[in-house]
Amino acid sequence: MNDFDVPEGIDVLRVFCGPDGRHGNALGVVRDGRRYPDNESRQALARKLGFSETVFVDDPERGTVDIRTPGLRLPFAGHPLVGAAWLLDLEVLELPVGDVTARQDGEFTWITARPEWAPERALERYASAAEVEALTGPPPGEGWLYVWAWEDEAAGRVRARAFPRRDDGIDEDEATGAAAMLLSAELGRALNITQGRGSQILTAPAPDGTMEVGGRVLLVVTS
Numbered sequence: 001m002n003d004f005d006v007p008e009g010i011d012v013l014r015v016f017c018g019p020d021g022r023h024g025n026a027l028g029v030v031r032d033g034r035r036y037p038d039n040e041s042r043q044a045l046a047r048k049l050g051f052s053e054t055v056f057v058d059d060p061e062r063g064t065v066d067i068r069t070p071g072l073r074l075p076f077a078g079h080p081l082v083g084a085a086w087l088l089d090l091e092v093l094e095l096p097v098g099d100v101t102a103r104q105d106g107e108f109t110w111i112t113a114r115p116e117w118a119p120e121r122a123l124e125r126y127a128s129a130a131e132v133e134a135l136t137g138p139p140p141g142e143g144w145l146y147v148w149a150w151e152d153e154a155a156g157r158v159r160a161r162a163f164p165r166r167d168d169g170i171d172e173d174e175a176t177g178a179a180a181m182l183l184s185a186e187l188g189r190a191l192n193i194t195q196g197r198g199s200q201i202l203t204a205p206a207p208d209g210t211m212e213v214g215g216r217v218l219l220v221v222t223s
Contacts, residue, residue: 006049009035009223011087015079016175016199016215023198024218025175027083028054031223033066039073046070052164052173053080063093071168076100076117078177078201078213082109086217108202110214111177115185118178121146121162123186129159138163138171146179151194158183158193175199177213184211 004012009032014024028049033056036042046054046068053074056066065084067074074080075097085093085102086109093100097117103110124139126132126149139145148160160183162173174196184191184203193201204212 004221006221007045010049010221011219011223012051012221013083013087014218014220015083015086016177016195016201017218018194018198018200018216020198021216021218023174023196024216025079025173025196025199026051026220027080029084029087030054030056031060031088033058042066042068042073043071047169050169052170053077055080055084057084057088059094060088060090063088063090065093065095067095069164069166069168070170071166074119076113076119076178078111078113078118078179078181079175079215081111081113082177082213082215083217085109085111087219105214107216108214109217110204110212112206112210112212113181114209115181115211118181119144121176121179121182123148123179123183125149132159132161135161138165141165144179146176146183148183148193156189156191158191160193160195162195172196175201175215177201177215181211181213 011029013027017024047070058064145163151157162176180201190204202214
């Protein structure tokens with residue numbers, strides 16, 4: 001059973017699922033990007049699907065992918081790359097910003113990228129996890145906002161929620177790998193993030209300035 005009605009040729013995944021296999025951020029993957037050859041057709045499909053991101057695979061062997069929100073193209077995003085790497089069993093994904101490497105480790109899929117590739121996000125710390133959970137919608141203001149609080153600072157456990165605030169129909173982003181990377185880079189440590197309704201994102205900084213981001217992926221609809 002699933003809640004998705006998608007055109008033929010599109011897989012739907014949930015990326016960054018919780019330990020119980022629930023939640024995660026929905027992702028559409030178009031395995032054959034040639035079916036949507038231009039910018040207009042890709043944006044139209046991304047709007048129709050309504051996911052926070054949709055990935056178009058332009059070269060499955062080289063891992064060349066194109067990431068779209070309902071309103072724009074993204075040079076980099078976390079949950080689409082983790083999902084695509086898992087679905088296509090890729091070790092490298094080619095993006096306009098550079099190559100992203102990927103690996104599988106048990107139930108987790110990891111990508112390695114540079115935090116500076118992530119789109120700019122405002123990171124706002126709250127006093128408690130309860131305050132983050134109590135939000136009923138996007139806080140007032142403009143621009144992409146990631147609110148977070150420590151659940152257990154010593155253990156690196158964070159409670160977070162993400163609000164794009166860009167008028168494209170996505171009021172809240174369930175799980176956001178790029179924002180997790182930026183927060184981990186700012187804090188200079190590995191994190192175990194619970195975001196949205198119960199999604200889980202893991203991060204691990206490397207000495208060379210890159211960042212690993214990992215999570216569980218489940219296939220919901222197969223093309």
